[in-house]
Amino acid sequence: MARFDLTVGERAIILRLLPRTPSAWRDLPERFGPQMTVCKRYNPSAKAGVWLRVFDAPAARSSRSPN
Numbered sequence: 001m002a003r004f005d006l007t008v009g010e011r012a013i014i015l016r017l018l019p020r021t022p023s024a025w026r027d028l029p030e031r032f033g034p035q036m037t038v039c040k041r042y043n044p045s046a047k048a049g050v051w052l053r054v055f056d057a058p059a060a061r062s063s064r065s066p067n
Helices: 007-018 035-047 052-060
Strands: none
Touching: 007 052, 035 052
16 A cells, blocks of 8 residues: 555545545546546535535544654
8 A cells, every 4th residue: 555545444435435426636537538528527516515525534534644
């Protein structure tokens, strides 16, 4: 496992928090579609606080040291 890889448990936590529709960041590979489409899918999730919960949940449950 690389330094920043998520564990299976951390991925499961994140997947439970994600909305049913796909969301992505602008710097994802082109295969994810046009930049505006990515933006339109990401923004509602961000405004709803989804990404804060996605990043906070694994950290709160992780027993691994940040170092």
